Amino acid sequence: MNSSKRRSKRLPRPVERGARSAAGAGLKKPRTEKAETIHSTRGGVAHLLVERVKELSALHRTVRLMQDNVKPVSSVLREIVSLIPPAWQYPEVTEACLTVDGMRFPTAGFRRTAWIQRADFTTPDGRRGKLEVVYRAKRPPESEGPFLAEERDLINSLADSCASYLTRRRAEEELLVAHERLQALSKQSMRLQEQERRQLALDLHDEIGQAFTTLKVNLQAIQRTTDSTRQTASLNDSFMIIDQTVARVRDMALDLRPSMLDDFGLASAVRWYVGKQGERAGIRTEVDSVAIPRGLSPDALVACFRIVQEGVTNILRHAKASRMAVTLRPIKKGVKLVIEDDGIGFSPNEVLRVSGERSHLGLIGIQERIRAFNGQFEISSEKRKGTKLSAMIPFDEAV
Structure with a gap:
């Protein structure tokens, strides 16, 4: 009894092992394909x-x-x-x-x-x-x-x-270049301001001061003498000194700011200034300056005049020219300004780079003035063939 029970318990085991083996054999292939698919997808x-x-x-x-x-x-x-x-x-x-x-x-x-x-x-x-x-x-x-x-x-x-x-x-x-330019122009502006003050001090001391000293001497001579001939000579000399002093004071004032810019307008001021500078330097000048209609603000008018000043100064200092010409005309959008000379010329690309050389800063200053009014600037130059500077300052819509 005990042995039969033991057999009944043992008999199913081989069958179970066989069944598992058969089932395992039947499932082996699907599991491999699925694994390969998963592996391929993951890859x-x-x-x-x-x-x-x-x-x-x-x-x-x-x-x-x-x-x-x-x-x-x-x-x-x-x-x-x-x-x-x-x-x-x-x-x-x-x-x-x-x-x-x-x-x-x-x-x-x-x-x-x-x-x-x-x-x-x-x-x-x-x-x-x-x-x-x-x-x-x-x-x-x-x-x-x-x-x-x-x-x-x-x-x-x-x-x-x-x-x-x-x-x-x-x-x-461009921002770095503009910053360097502003620094260079600021230094140049301070140098020019000091030069103008020094020149003004020298003019006042050497010319105006000496003139007044001479006048004082003449008046003392008139006071001490009873000779009418000597008195008349001292008076005539004093009148001449007064005329020269008045003329010199007028020139000094005009150099600082021409009154005709306010009294007679930009065109007249440009004609006067260019003619005067050409006469001083002994070179031929041509000025085609037409009255500007209302449309430029007072600041823009001053900027135009300063551009002419700077351009003419550059010609007289560096160009070694025998002729210069300035044209000032209104156009549809603004004022066109052209300054030309027949001098030695230069390379604009080199000059307009930021440099410590003072001669370069004049043109950079002109460029910055024009840029401040959203204007246009163009310069062409060839060595030994002269230079042409063109600027356009737009009209101010608010004027």
């Missing part, structure tokens, strides 16, 4: 993630590079190009090239092939550029030749970033 997702990480890394590093305001623009652009090949699907055959402003930044093995991806860009100030990515060898087709759709988005983003970076750096450079 594809991992590949896509790796590609996206590469693209994001390239964008992140590009942004970091573009934040450097000290490194030269050319160095930054060259480093950006070096980040491109590792970001594409087949870095081992990828080359890139960035072209902008006539400058070209290729990777070492760049050459144009049949497998190329390109993005063009234009900066707000009109500079054109292009970013090119090539494969040196054929690769399987994707959404754009052998290139992924995400790679099209990436190259477009990089091109847009380059345009923004170039625009920002140009604005920063």
Whole structure:
């Protein structure tokens, strides 16, 4: 009894083991296919993630590079190009090239092939550029030749970033130049102010002071003598000194600010000033100055006169000219001012750069005056062929 019970308990075990074995044999193949499918899917997702990480890394590093305001623009652009090949699907055959402003930044093995991806860009100030990515060898087709759709988005983003970076750096450079110019002009203004004060002090002391001293001597002589002839001579000499002193005081006042600018207008003031300076320097002058209708503010009128002053002064100091001509005419939008000479000329690009040389600051001062009124400035010059300076000051709508 006990033995039969033991057998009944033992008999099912081989069957169960066989059943499990058969069931296990039947289920083995489906589990393997499912595992392969899962493995394949995971592998594809991992590949896509790796590609996206590469693209994001390239964008992140590009942004970091573009934040450097000290490194030269050319160095930054060259480093950006070096980040491109590792970001594409087949870095081992990828080359890139960035072209902008006539400058070209290729990777070492760049050459144009049949497998190329390109993005063009234009900066707000009109500079054109292009970013090119090539494969040196054929690769399987994707959404754009052998290139992924995400790679099209990436190259477009990089091109847009380059345009923004170039625009920002140009604005920063212009701001720095403007700041340096203002500093140079401020120093020049202080120097000129001190020179004018020194010259005024010398004129008052040497000319006006001596004139009054001579007048005092003459009056004392008249007081001491009873000789009518000597009195008459002293009086005549005193009258002459008074006339000369009055003329000198008038010239000093006109040099500081011509009263005819307020009394007779800009055209008359320009004719008087150019003629007077040409006569002093002994060179021929031509003035075509037409009365300006209402439309310029008082500040703009003074600016126009100061531009003529500075332009004529530059000619007399540096041009070694035998002739100068000034034209002042109203046009539809404002006042056109042209100052010409037949002197030795110069290189405008060199002169208009910020420099410590005082001779350069005259033209920079003219340029800044024009810019203050949103005007237009143009200068052309050739060595030994003279110089032509043109300016346009727009009418003030509020006048």
